[in-house]
Amino acid sequence: xxxxxxxxxxxxxxEVTAEQFGHAAPIKAVGVGxxxxxxxxxxxxxxxx
Numbered sequence: 001x002x003x004x005x006x007x008x009x010x011x012x013x014x015e016v017t018a019e020q021f022g023h024a025a026p027i028k029a030v031g032v033g034x035x036x037x038x039x040x041x042x043x044x045x046x047x048x049x
Contacts, residue, residue, distance in 0.1 A: 008016060018024065033039050038046065 031039050040046065
């Protein structure tokens with residue numbers, strides 16, 4: 001067994017891997033409002049111009 005590894009859930013693995021390779025962490029989807037627009041502040045529609 002390799003003592004230099006650790007098991008992570010998929011979400012944690014994606015975040016750690018992105019950090020290691022200098023990429024932004026994946027955007028976490030929050031959902032959509034009653035009007036159908038995305039509610040996540042990270043969504044491009046909500047970032048403003």
